[in-house]
Amino acid sequence: MKIHQIVFKEMLQRGNQIMFSLLAITLGIAVIVGIKNITIFSEKAVSRELDTLGANILILPKSASVQDYYSADFQDADIPEVYVDTLVASGLQGLDNLSPKLSLPVEVSGQKTILTGILPMNEFKSKDVWQGELGIFSRPEGCGTTPTIPGLGASSSKTLVRKRVVDDLSANSILAGHDIASTLNLKEQGSVQIMGQIFKVEAVLPATGTVDDNRIFAHLHSVQKLCNKPGAINVVEVVGCCSEISKGLVAKINKLLPDAKVVTITQIVQTQVNTNRIMNKLSLAMLIIIAIISIASISNYMFANVYERRREIGIYMAMGSKPSWIVEVFMLKALYIGLIGGILGYVIGTTMALILGPKLINIPVLPVPILGVYAVAISLAISLGASILPVIQATKVDPFVIMQED
C-alpha cells in the first residue's frame, strides 16, 4: 500500500471537486503558455522583418549629417576602410553583414547620378583575417536564425538590395539602379562610360523605392581609384541583428570605433524593444492574475478537502500516523494537481498558440519545449504554495474533537 495509491484513489473518488481546481490551473497555465508562445514567435517575426529591411546601422565620419538616413552615406568626409577589418576582427555578435561604401557624384551621358563603390563578398573571403568564426558571413549566434517564411528568401539578384552585398563584382563592372538604368537606357551586358572609364553593366537592380534606384554601383576599389581616395570610404552599412541592436550593439560599435559616428534606425529598433516590453509585461500581468486565481482556487479546494477529510485524518492519527505522513498525503496530492495542470496547460496553450497564432497575427508558431518546463514549474509552485496553509491546518486537526462528533 503505497502513499501515492492512497492519494490517487482519493482524487478519483472526489473527481468532480478536483476537476474545478484542475481546470483553473490548467486554463491559467494554458493562457500563459499560449501568450508566451505567440510572443516568442512574434518577436522573431518582427526581427525577421526588420532584418529584411536592409542596413539598419550606419558607421559614418564623425562630421556627417544624418538628416536623411537613406542618403547619409553621401558625404564629403571619409573614414578609413580599415574600420571594416576592426569590426570583423572584434567578434561582435549581431553583425549580420557589413558593406563598406564610397559614394561620389558623377555625370553619365549628361545625367547626374551617384557612383557608389561597394565591396563584393568574394573580397571579404579573400582576406585571412575575415575567415573562420570571426567572418561576418558565418552568421552570428542568435542572429539571422529566425525561421524564414517560405517565399521570402532573397534570390541572388536581390542580394544587394536586401543584404547589401553581392557575391562578385569585377573591377570593370557595374550594377545599375532600376531608375538610372531606365533613364540612361542601360541594359545588362551593355557598357557605360563613367569618368572616362568604360564599365560593363553586370546587372540592372530591381526597383526598391529608395535612393539606390538612382545609383550606379561599382567595385569599391575601382571607385577609390577613380576619385583618387585609396583606402577611403564614406560609410559602412551594417545589417545588424535587431535583437542585438536592442541589447546595445550600437554602443559596442561606438566603443570600438570612437572616431566614427554610429547611427541606427532608432524608431524601428525602439518599436521592437517596446513591442517586446509590452508583450513581456502583458505575460507577467497575466501570470500574476492567473497565479492569484489559481492559488485562490486550489487553496479553497484544499481547505474544503481538509475539512471534509478531518475524520479521515483523525482515523489516520488513531492508527498511528505522524503529522509528517499527513503532510505527505496532502502535499503529494498538491504535487499531482500541479503536475497534471502544468502538463495539460502546456499542451492546451501550445495547441491554442499553433492554431490562433497564424489566424490572429499571421505568423507561423511552433511548439517551444522549454515553455513546458516553465509551465510545470509554475504550476507546481502555485499548487504546492496554495496548499501550505490547508496542510498546516490538516496537521492541527484534533482527533479528539473529531471523534467526539460521533
Added chain:
Amino acid sequence: MIKAHNISKKFRTRHSRVDALKNVSLHIIKGDFVSITGPSGSGKSTLLLTLGGMSAPHEGKIMWNEESVYDWGLRKRAEWRAKMVGFMFQTFNLIPYLTVFENVAIAERLSGKKTIDKNKILKILDRMKLSDRLEHLPRELSVGQQQRVAMARALIKDPQLILADEPTGNLDPKAADGILDMLKEINGEGKTVVLITHDPRTASIAKRNIHIEEGQVAS
C-alpha cells in the same frame, strides 16, 4: 500495563465549561478485559481517547509501563499508537475510497513496516470471514462486515491494547454477538481489551466493569 492517575479533562462549549473527567484513576493489567459503562455524556469515550494517547488530560497522567504517555513527543506517541494500540469505533471509521484489503493494509503500513505482509492481511481477513470481500469498498458491505474490517484493521499490527468504543452500537444483535465473541477470543489470546458500552448485556462479557457517571468513577 496502563494506568490513569487522577486524570481530569475539561471541555469548553459555546455556552459553558464541561468537566468531562474528574479525578479518574484506574489500573488495567495485561490480559484484562474491562468494560466501561455509563449513561450518554458521562465521559466514557473521553476516557477511552485519553487512554489511547489521542488527547492529553488537563490534569493527571496516563502511564504505560511506568512511562507517562503524554510526556512523550507527538512522534513517539504516534509510534506507540501505531504499534501498541488498536482502536474500534461505533461508526467503524473505515476509509471510504479504499477496499477492504487496503483498509487493513494501511494500518500495517502506518505501524512502520516498509513492506506489507499480504499473507498476514489475508489470514486476518479470513478469520473475520471477509475473504470474499477483499476488493469491496466499505459502502458495499453490511454494517457487521464493516465492523469486522475495523476489527481486522485494529488487530493487524498485533497490538497489546484494544480500545473499543461502542463497537456494537450500530449492529443488529446477531452481528453484535459475532463482534463480542471475537473480542472475547482475542482477549483469550492475551490481548488487553477496554470496551466502552452503555448496554449492560454487552458489558457482561468483560472480566470486570467500571461504571462512570458525570465524569467520575462511580463503581
